[in-house]
Amino acid sequence: MSLRLSTVILPYRRWHEGARSAWMRAEELGFHAAYTYDHLSWRSFRDGPWFGAIPTLTAAAAVTERLRLGTLVTSPNFRHPVQLAKELISLDDISGGRVTLGIGAGGTGFDATALGQEPWTPRERADRLAEFVPLLDRLLTEDSVSYEGHFYSAHEARNIPGCVQRPRLPFAVAATGPRGLKLAARHGQAWVTTGDPKLYETGTPEESRAAIRGQVEKLGKACAEIGRDAGTVEKTLLTGFTPDRGRPLESLDAFVDFAGRHQELGFDEIVIHWPIPDSDFAANEKVFEQIATEAVAQLS
Template identity: 85%
Template sequence: MSLRLSTVILPYLRWHEGGRAAWQRAEQLGFHTAFTYDHLSWRSFRDGPWFGAVPTLTAAAAVTERMRLGTLVTSPNFRHPVTLAKELISLDDISGGRLTLGIGAGGTGFDATALGQEPWTPRERADRFAEFVPLLDRLLTEDAVSYEGDFYSAHEARNVPGCVQRPRLPFAVAATGPRGLRLAARYGQAWVTTGDPRLYETGTPEQSVRALRGQMEKLADACAEIGRDVGGTDKILLTGFTPDRDRPLRSLDAFVDFAGRHRELGFTDIVLHWPIPDSVFAADEKVFERIALEAPAQLG
């Protein structure tokens, strides 16, 4: 099974001071998809420049031709399905049908309270996500939608002409819990994980592999419940959050070993963060580019 290699370009660079060049270079390096975070700010980047995901992806669509583009991930923390659907349809059109929506329930970071709301509990986030995803699916596939739910409403929301990609642009659903995995099974063309966050600080690579295998098995069970073949779902690993998070970018050989072990688990896509100096995503740019250019051939 071949393994696709993608990247995440965080939106911290001014477009004319490195932002545009990064997206164009990502396409030159042959990445399958270039994603960006859909956050209002993120952790250690909070006090520095940070730009919006949709405008950034729109600009990236205008200066690239082949590479897919996407969010990793969008969440209900500050998005509403009605307005988000209109932006996604527009971006799918501008990109010529190259957009993938990475979508998740959201966390407890800065986005969770930026609109003035109290932080939602894990249960509340799951409840909202369970309503958000099906409504967004309808908004992207139907010309007009009316809906009244516990958290979201739509009144004759019109989305003509719909997505370039039919029946809609693909969803890559980030999930590890049972409710999220059921949403991934029903609505996702892909599933996304960062591993088991409980292992981030003190876990071992071996424990991480076992945890990821367990997540894969639960995804398969969720697909089986609705009669879907899990083999038809792409499985995406966003790197940088497993116990061996630093090792894959130390050398080409280290990455090939890391990626090979995760391909054996069933992953179809590995996503690397674009190097950012003096940050948690710092890495040797020459090694990063060598991985992009040479690793796919070694991985088959």
């Protein structure tokens, strides 16, 4: 299978002041998918505009026809499986079955306290995700679900007619730890990584690739434990968080080299951020569009 190239369009612009045209342009450029972050606010964008993921994706579905759409990623920080399932089924219907749910444990950023709670520990985030994902799986595949868990409950939750995609829309599970990788192996149609965060500041590209290779191997072991072929789990790299930072977007050749090295590790999809001036995701727009239109052919 040839490598797929996708993008992330952060929801920081009003729909009619640049956001709409970006989603339409992503389809014109031939990206496999366009994702957005599912946060209430995020890092340096906290004191500026930031819009909701599901409404944004719904609007994007209305102005595109072929582009896959999704979150990278949704987390339990401010979501409940019952409410989320209803929104996802609606979005999958509106888009004609073009939705992928990226899902992960979340972190300790603004989302973690916006509802007034104390930030959860890493263990509690993992505990919640371990309950959240299987329940969401059921909610998206069964007409009626009742469940009583430690963190989440559902009482005769109805989700008729279900997803356009059968048996449900695909999950892309973001994980690097053993519990998350087990969830990816059991419930994920895809697995997502950003690399090893401990290497972001002081690591080298070579160390990063070695760490990612180790993550791929651990995913393979998690699949083997349940008798699943690891090759049936698509592997997605969300770029911008490895020691390379923005260097792969400096030129077409730089990106082809970067993507090719990660394709050799088994990745099926590389995701790059839509350029945002004066931010960590600043990039030359002409180079970005050249990468979008020419890189995949060079990597085939």
